[in-house]
Every structure is written in C-alpha cells, then in structure tokens.
Amino acid sequence: MKHVVVIGGGVAGIRCAIELAEMGIEVTIVEKQKHIGGKVRNWHKLFPSFTPAENVVEELIKRVQNCQNVQIRCCCEAENITPHQVTISGGETLNCDAVVVASGFTLFDARIKEEYGYGIYDNVITSADLEDMLNRRAVKLTNGASPRRIALLHCVGSRDEKVCQRHCSKVCCVTGVKQAMELKRLFPTADVFNFYMDIRMFGPGYEEMYREAQADYNIHFVRGRISEVSPTIDGKLQIKAEDTLTGRPLKMGVDLLVLLIGMKAGDSNKRFELSCHLRRQDSGFMQPKDSFLGNVESNMNGVFYAGTVTAPKTIGESLNEAVTAAHSVAEWIKHTA
C-alpha cells in the first residue's frame, strides 16, 4: 500500500488525509499540537453564514477518525522533508511515497505593534482572543463590566511594511465585520467602530454582510488606521487616528479595542527552505510551482502543498485545495509507480 505523510493536522491537512484515505492510500498526519483541528478549533463562528466552527472541525475529525488507514501523530513536528522520507521530532523517520505540507500559518504577534498596547494595557485584545471569549461566553472588560464603546482595528500585521508584512491577510476584513456584528448582538447599546484601510469583501455573501452591518446593526466604519493607543486615568483607552475620508485627525475613548491580527507565514517555513530546499516567497509563505496549474505542487517532485502554507486563504479555499492536493498526489504516485 502506498503511504503519504501529511504535515499539519489543521482543516486542510485533515481534509487531504480523508481524500487520500478514500482513494486507498495510507496516510500519517504529523501534528505539532496535542490535538488535530488547527486554529479553526479555537474559532467561534465562521463568516459569512455564522456557522459554528466546531460543526466544521468536529465533522472533519469524525470523518478522519473513521478512516482505517489514517494514523495521527500528535505532539511531533516534521524536522526534515524529502519526497520519500520525513524525519519527525525524536529522530524517527517515516518512509513514504509523497508528502503534503499543510502546516498552515502563524498568527501575527500583536505585541510587535507596540503602539497598540497589546500585552501592556487592559482591554486591548486580538481577534483570536475575542473568538476565545465568545466560545467561553465571557466577553467582558477586565473589571467585569460590559463594554459600551468598542473599536475594531483592521490590518494589524497585514499590509504593514513597518513590521515586514506587506501582504493582505484576506480574511480579516470580513472577520472584523462578523465580529462587530457578534459584539453588537451581545451589547446592542454599545457603539462599535471599525477602523480600516480598505474593506475587501471578495467572497460570496461578504458584501451583503458588510451592508447589513451598516444598515441593520448600525456599525460605524471609519477609514483610517489607528496610530497609537494610550490609557486614560478613568481606565479607558484613548485611540488616535485619522479619518482619511474627512481628512481630520480624531481622538476617541473606547472601552475595548479588538486588533484584527493577520496571517503571518508559518514559523516552520524558514526551516523548510533552509534544510529541505523548498522555495519560499518574499512574504515568507511557501512558493507553489505555478500559480495556475501547479498551485498545490512545490518546486520538488513528490512534495505538495495544501491550505495557508502558501498564502492566506479562507477555510473554504483551504478545504478545496486539500482535495486538489490529494488528487495530485494520487496521480503522481500512480505515475511514478
């Protein structure tokens, strides 16, 4: 029986493993964390349909666990990759016929944008923190009170040359709109502001959601990045920004600031480039062989990509790519047999 190693047990990795298993190929998923499911596990609801994230993840996990020929290795990392051998933590080598790298992305560390005060001031949280709070049904300020004025800041660690992240993370705009709506549902009397550079509503249903947020939820959208945040004596956060549509600088006191952190290239990508000779893009994401007909293939025959390891993507796109990758792998294995 043919054997494929899938690196990363996020939604892309799992989906790919299921597809390969269904084609009669033996699969080993190598996952860094204790559990498979990736970052979607920690998410609350998914745009634009507000589908609970757990519905998606649990369904995928159930399906992969039902596959007889999929072995899941948690708490271990891929140290070295060749098309026919993957060395994992501890020095064990897994022999295989092909490799799928689905190691995903890393969340941008908001502490690097020190001027926003994440990790310094109370009530500055990231979009990932907010999802966690929503999951725990514990969205409140540090002092236990409900926020009355909330700001969401787009593009934290995306499209920002100052922190060497020039790319657009694609999903944060719509996440910002989704989170603003969720906050408004929780706190109907609160004022919710989105500070943005552009609103990029590229997917089906996104634009409609954006309109709904304005028309039905009365969420405010201000075009301008926040330049700095400072605490006030009464425990609020003062934000400074420029409303670039009116051309005026503005100062505003808010109770809660949500930073919509972007997708950074995965931490292991550098290692893949240095020790495995897989090519990276300037952004740090892996370089697919070709943007059109080879978008799940790498520069090395027998090594494939799926999901956000090559660029920021939505969950739907990652799942689609996982299926494509599985079929490309199967074809390659057949070819080389």
Added chain:
Amino acid sequence: MTFFADFCIPFIVGAAYMALVVAWKYVTWLRHLPKSDLKLIAKGIFSLKSLSATWEVIRESLLHARIWRVNPRLGYMHTSLAFGWFLLIAIGWIETIAYLGFRWVPLQGHVFFKYFVPKNNIETHLPAFDFVMDLLLLFVLSGVAMAWYKRHNSKSVGMKRTTRHTRFDRIALTALWFIFPARLIAESITAALYGGGSFLTGGLGDVLDSIFSRTTLYSIYEASWWAYSCALGLFFVAMPFSRYMHIFTEIPLIFLRHYRLRPTAEESSYDRFEIEACSRCGICIDPCQLQSQLGNNEVQSVYFLRDRRYNMLQQKIVNDCLMCGRCEQVCPVGINLNTLRLNSRVTMRNTPNEGRYKYLKGIDTSQGEGRVGYFAGCMTLLTPKTLHSMQQIFDAAGEQVWWADKSGGVCCGRPMMLSGEVDAAQKMVEKNKELFRVHGITTLVTSCPICLRVFRENYDLEGIEVLHHSEYILRLIKKGRLNITHNAQLTFTYHDPCELGRGSNIYDEPRAVIETIGQLIEPEHNRKNAFCCGASVANTAISDAQQRTIAQKVGAELEATNAETVVTACPLCKKAINRGVERRVADLSEIVAENIKNINR
C-alpha cells in the same frame, strides 16, 4: 650667480598664481567671518592657544597622526608626501645656506638648486646633503608610488572604496604624480653630466651615463628641468581649485579651532575653512552604511563637501544622510560633517511661518507633580512598554514624577531641526521650556536619545539637570533606591543608539545597568564604531525598504552574539531592530522593570 633660466617660468608663474589665489581666499573668508568669531581670533591669537595650534599643525598637517590611527598604511602614504616634501624644502634651504652662506636666493634658486649649483661648480662638496636629499626623495617617491597604486587598487591600503575625483583634482593629481619622478630624472641627468648626487640620483645618473651618450644627455638636460618645472607649475595652478587646497586650509583651520571657532546651525564664512580643508581622502566612505549596506554612492560626506564647495549641491544629497556620525568619527581632519550638512539643510529647507504653530499656545497635557520630570517623546509613545516600565521604576524608587507627555505632548523639536526647519523647531523648544519652568522640575529624565540631545544642546535649561533614563536608572541603583536581581543566566547584547553613543557620549551607563541584571555580550561593532539602526529621523531620502535592509544587517550582527535579548536604549532603534531580528528586542527600562527585587516604598 643669476638663479634664472627660461625653464623656471612655468614654476614662477604657477607659484605666484597660487600665492595670489590662496591669499585672496584667506582674506575673503576671514573678512566675512561674523564679528563674534573675529573677536575670538583677536582674543586667542597672542595666547598659548597659538602655540598649541602650531604643535597640532606639525602633528596633523605634516605627520598626519590621526590618519595613522585610523589606517597606518594610508598614514604612511600621507606622511611621506607631506612631511617628505616639507623636509625636502627645509633641508634644501639649509643646503643652500651651507653652500652659499646667508645671502638672498630667489625661490627658484632653492627649488632648482642642483641645476644652478652643480657639483663641478662648487669648491667644497658636501656629500652628506646629497645623501639626505636622496633619502627624502626616495621617501616621497614611495608615497607617490603608493598613491598611484591606491588609485588602481584601493584595497591595498585597506580602503574598500576611494574618492571619485573632479577635473581639477585629476589635473592636480597627475601633476603631483609627475613632480617627483621628473625631479628624480632631472637631478639624475645633472649628476650624470656634472657629478654629485648620492645613491639615488647619483646611482641613476651612472646608469643613464652608461646607457646614453653624453650628447644625448646634454640634449635632454634642459628638457628634463623644463618637465620638472612644468609639473610644479601645473600643480600650483590647479591646486587652489582642487582637493590639494586642503594643504593650505588645514593650517589656518587648526588655528581657528584653537581660538574656539565652530560651525553653527546657520552657514557662515567659517564653514569655508572646514569645507576646503577636506582632502577628499575618502576615509569617510567605508564607514557609511548607505554605501556599504545600500550601495548609495555620491552621498557621503566627501561628496557632500565637494558639491557644497563648488556650489553644485543638490537637496537629495543633503537629505540622504543618517547623521549617525560614523564618518565624523574617522575624519582625519576632524571636520564637523554633521553640523555642516545640517546648516546646508537649514539654508535649503527652513521655511519660517509665524502662524504655523499658533495652536501650541495654552497646550498643557502633562500629569502629576514632582521635582523629577519625565519626557517620553513621540517615539516612546509608540513603544509604550518603555513608558510603562519607567512608571514601574519610578514607583519602585518612590519618585514623585511630573509626566510631561504621557497622553501626548509637544515634540522636542529635534526631528524638525534635523530636517533643517530650525524656525519650527524653535517654537517647540520654547513651548517645552515654558512647561518645564511652569512645573518647576529640577531633573528631566527622557528615554529618547533624540530628545536628550536637543535638551542638552539647544534648550539651555539652567537649573534643570537633563538625564537619559540609562543615567537616571544607574543612579537609582547606585544610591540603593532600586534593587535589581542579578541572574548570570540571562544574556543580553546591546545596540548603541547613534544619538546616545556618538551623539551624547553615553556608552558606559547602559552597559553598567545591563550588567547588574545579567551578562552582556558585545556585538562586533560597538561603542564609537556601532552601526546605525537605519531608522534615523535625519534621513528623509531613503525608502522604507532601504531602512529595513539596514535594520536587518544590523540585526544579523546582534543575533550573531547569540544573546537571548537584544537591548537598546532608544525607542526608534528598538522599532527598527525589531524588524531585523527574530529574538526579543527590549528597551533598557523593560529589562530593569522586569528584574526589580523589592518595592522600596
């Protein structure tokens, strides 16, 4: 003896022309000096300062002591040319006296002594002089050979790059290269025909004598002296307009410096002395990170001074400078390169506008009360962890603090000053000064070296002690007001900010603070030779990507130390280095606040 021959004409004309031009330059520059500078000269000229200046002239203009320190091979080259030539002239005069006694001899008589007084024409020959003069000629020729070789292979003298020259420079340079070989040939032919000369000219004379017939030698005898005279004349004519003007400019410059004349925020006649004292040696090129790390040529101090001297200065060159001071550090003439570039910026960019800062009136967003004032500065507000840590430090030491700009305040003015907008900067200076006075502080602490410099250099804060937070924290530790846990396991490396190190001469305090916390591992370039992080507010010409390139190169060197944490003491450096390294970058105050042992009060 008449001491005149036709071939002397090029030399006489050249020398007279040079003397006139140099004198005219001196007079013009001195006449245009501000009154205050003239007073300083009047006060200093008959004092001991003139003696110490004379000593420096010997050390620098003749021996080139500073170049020796920076680069011994270049030092030898310059000494051999300058001191060697000087000795040839000086010993030449003594030789004249020794042969002819004390009598008036015209200049060309000294210079072409061997022509006018060949061996067969004198009663008692003094071979010792021939030997010394040959030795000196050899000394100078070795320098010329090095200079010639350096032109083609600058790495041979330890320079990655050497200066690109102007037309006058090339004429003068070529003439200079020919002077000494021409002299060697002329004197050797003379020795071959009339005797005299020692191992060099005598030796070469013998060789020439054995190769060529007497008739041939006689026929080229006059021509060889013509060649020597022409080379000299040509050099003298080109000299005042070329880099070699430094020879006669550095001498008055050294005297003026000893009389305490300095370049100022605005251009003045004194600047001419500094500008024309630049020999375009090019030592400033290699340390410039814009050159070594970005490949930006033609912006370095040597080119800036050249362009300013010939009135062809362009704003993009004036603006393309980090003002890191690395070139000033190595300049063998000690030219105030940053000040000169700054006052050019003032001339080009200062736009007085009375109404522009009217809104400053009445602004006071300060908080708290205390004798100690803390000024975060705009950049620290963008790195609030520093502010937060300073708060913890002040609390631990039980210090009552007046916070000048915790929730935003008025800029210190230095960024405007660095861009040449001195009038705008002055408005901010006045406003902040007023706030400091109104709130009655006696100590002013800042965590930003940019602010620190302007407070110290431009604020005139009598009665208020200005401290960088590194100095202040060290003082708290020394006085026992702040107890720090030492952990030898913690490793740090330290990046010297330009404005703090070369700018304010603070190198030891941050290091002492780091060593109370853990172990300090120095990067390859540190202290006076430290790199600039590239984010300097002084450079308005390079792009963000170029700034990042510099930051990454600097970051790589800091990471090579393998220290856990990169520490710096400037908010701008912190932000910049963070772009270039993967490990933690922290301000000095952060690592202090994290390791406070006990809260005193």
